[in-house]
Amino acid sequence: MLAAGTSLGPYKILAPLGAGGMGEVYRARDTRLGREVAIKVITAGQARDPDRIKRLEQEARAAGTRWPLARRRMCPSIRLEPT
Secondary structure, eight states: OOOTTOEETTEEEEEEEEEETTEEEEEEEETTTTEEEEEEEOOHHHHTOHHHHHHHHHHHHHHHHSSOHHHHTOOOOOOOOOO
16 A cells, blocks of 8 residues: 555555556545545566556546546546556
8 A cells, every 4th residue: 555645657656446456546635736636556477477467447437437537627637657
């Protein structure tokens, strides 16, 4: 688990939200845009597994299409990057 206050690039961890088979999810603050976001962190071993990466990419695509964009007048920001 990452501790509150830990930085991952421009994101500052605020609190854990949950954990599961694909990794740990945290509430964080995007310090560049000044907004709260959710961040999923996977292990180094998972990051080397092409099947896990493919699944994570599919999950990110699905999350991006589930937002009612027109009603909320906002869009999700999804980034996949190594740390």
